[in-house]
Amino acid sequence: MATIEKDSVSGQNTTGHEWDGIKELNTPLPKWWVYVFWASVVWAIGYWVMMPAWPTLNGYTKGYLGYSSRGELEKDLAEQKKSRSAWLSKIEASDVGAIEKDKDLLRYAMAGGKIAFNENCAPCHGVGGVGAYGYPALADDEWLWGGALAEIEQTIKFGVRNTNSSSRQSEMPKFGADGILKDDQIGQAADYVLSLASKAPAKGSAGETVYTENCAACHAEDGSGNKDLGAPALNNQIWLYKGTKKDIVDQITKPKHGAMPAWTERLDASTIKMLAVYVHNLGGGK
Amino acid sequence: MSIFKHHAKIETNIFFMAVGILLTVVVGGLVEVIPLFSIESTIEKVDGVRPYSPLELAGRNIYIREGCYNCHSQMIRPFKDEVERYGPYSLAAESKYDHPFQWGSKRTGPDLARVGGKYTNDWQVRHLINPRDVVPGSVMPGYKHLSRPLDYADITAHLKANRVVGVPYTDAQIANAKKDLEEQVFADPASSPAVAASYPKARIGSASGKDKVTEMDALVAYLQVLGTMVDFTTVKPGAFNR
Numbered sequence: 001m002a003t004i005e006k007d008s009v010s011g012q013n014t015t016g017h018e019w020d021g022i023k024e025l026n027t028p029l030p031k032w033w034v035y036v037f038w039a040s041v042v043w044a045i046g047y048w049v050m051m052p053a054w055p056t057l058n059g060y061t062k063g064y065l066g067y068s069s070r071g072e073l074e075k076d077l078a079e080q081k082k083s084r085s086a087w088l089s090k091i092e093a094s095d096v097g098a099i100e101k102d103k104d105l106l107r108y109a110m111a112g113g114k115i116a117f118n119e120n121c122a123p124c125h126g127v128g129g130v131g132a133y134g135y136p137a138l139a140d141d142e143w144l145w146g147g148a149l150a151e152i153e154q155t156i157k158f159g160v161r162n163t164n165s166s167s168r169q170s171e172m173p174k175f176g177a178d179g180i181l182k183d184d185q186i187g188q189a190a191d192y193v194l195s196l197a198s199k200a201p202a203k204g205s206a207g208e209t210v211y212t213e214n215c216a217a218c219h220a221e222d223g224s225g226n227k228d229l230g231a232p233a234l235n236n237q238i239w240l241y242k243g244t245k246k247d248i249v250d251q252i253t254k255p256k257h258g259a260m261p262a263w264t265e266r267l268d269a270s271t272i273k274m275l276a277v278y279v280h281n282l283g284g285g286k
Numbered sequence: 287m288s289i290f291k292h293h294a295k296i297e298t299n300i301f302f303m304a305v306g307i308l309l310t311v312v313v314g315g316l317v318e319v320i321p322l323f324s325i326e327s328t329i330e331k332v333d334g335v336r337p338y339s340p341l342e343l344a345g346r347n348i349y350i351r352e353g354c355y356n357c358h359s360q361m362i363r364p365f366k367d368e369v370e371r372y373g374p375y376s377l378a379a380e381s382k383y384d385h386p387f388q389w390g391s392k393r394t395g396p397d398l399a400r401v402g403g404k405y406t407n408d409w410q411v412r413h414l415i416n417p418r419d420v421v422p423g424s425v426m427p428g429y430k431h432l433s434r435p436l437d438y439a440d441i442t443a444h445l446k447a448n449r450v451v452g453v454p455y456t457d458a459q460i461a462n463a464k465k466d467l468e469e470q471v472f473a474d475p476a477s478s479p480a481v482a483a484s485y486p487k488a489r490i491g492s493a494s495g496k497d498k499v500t501e502m503d504a505l506v507a508y509l510q511v512l513g514t515m516v517d518f519t520t521v522k523p524g525a526f527n528r
């Protein structure tokens with residue numbers, strides 16, 4: 001049977017076990033550790049009472065404080081709305097034109113619009129609206145669907161070629177793929193478009209005839225485009241899908257069509273107003 | 287302190303020791319198991335959440351294969367900053383047909399729980415091929431290889447496997463899996479194809495523009511449906527507070 005001895009060095013008892021002459025001290029746990037342990041147990045019981053904790057048959061215990069992370073979020077959002085309401089209520093009540101005329105409101109809308117733009121629009125249109133291949137630049141004065149404030153707001157709200165019923169829609173025919181034009185006609189038309197773009201239209205060329213009969217209805221005789229149809233102007237050097245002859249031939253043969261989401265499905269009206277004001281003031285607003 | 291000395295009696299008796307271990311394991315097990323009995327009550331009752339269409343499911347498999355979850359979470363937490371940036375916080379109901387869910391907590395890239403519909407198919411394809419083409423500062427790798435054809439010979443089996451773990455695919459949906467998958471890519475969206483009736487809000491059309499179903503088509507179809515199934519314009523704020 002084990003004999004418990006007192007160790008002369010540490011003053012502690014041994015456990016009484018012995019293995020080949022080696023004995024084990026029975027040192028108790030440090031006092032501080034034991035206190036912290038019991039305090040944690042007491043804390044846990046208090047926590048069960050105060051906070052949501054235990055599952056029940058048809059739910060869970062709500063806790064005396066009634067804390068809920070979603071409830072906290074609602075409070076946070078309400079508080080934030082209140083702190084912004086001085087400006088946001090004015091933006092809600094004003095139309096985009098009035099926002100631009102009010103200097104202070106314009107400054108607020110530009111700041112808010114910039115944040116929303118960088119999160120939602122910059123992935124396609126680039127930071128600052130510089131544009132990219134297939135995504136029009138917004139910082140210049142060339143507009144596909146119109147650069148007036150109301151037109152910009154409309155485009156942001158309902159987007160382009162999406163499933164929203166108010167979306168801007170238009171589709172350029174597949175002149176090559178659907179056999180409307182022959183390959184040589186497409187080449188002639190592309191040459192004429194290039195001449196339009198360098199402000200020296202090749203009058204009397206075969207390309208002009210093809211252009212007048214097939215393209216001018218949307219892109220206009222002089223290549224100035226049509227904002228109602230989203231038909232880009234062709235009489236300048238701004239290209240959505242690059243401007244070599246091959247690119248233009250490709251576009252006439254089987255056109256690429258850009259699309260844009262209807263942001264009214266994701267963003268609130270005030271944010272869209274601020275975005276419209278921001279885009280309008282990027283440099284090229286009409 | 288005397289009661290603490292009696293544990294020697296248990297430790298030296300194999301019967302008491304076995305009973306003691308059993309009791310400890312039972313308590314530990316119950317604490318883990320009992321909350322699952324009420325799991326139904328933790329899933330919010332919302333309309334619109336449906337099983338993934340075969341194409342979306344194939345895309346989801348690619349999402350997992352490529353390890354997208356290593357950098358992207360799919361969990362908008364109920365915090366002000368997240369809700370402001372990404373939209374309504376994620377509901378448990380929205381991932382109830384995910385096996386396994388892709389919530390995650392590692393965000394090298396942005397959260398993707400509501401990325402559906404945020405960008406166009408064209409943007410998604412170009413971004414996946416080379417992210418720097420559209421987002422100059424991006425550190426995401428390019429996924430050019432996804433332009434290869436999708437291997438979907440076993441898609442029916444994937445639907446069946448999901449049904450085994452509780453996803454309510456109907457017999458008709460399983461029988462039509464292959465047809466639905468091809469239709470979602472090649473049907474004309476305006477012709478109201480059967481796949482759209484079977485899987486509302488499924489994005490119809492070819493993202494890659496190729497004449498075969500590509501892995502890109504599948505992944506983009508999956509990304510485009512993320513977070514779009516529940517219509518948050520009809521849900522009252524605070525309806526899911528708990």
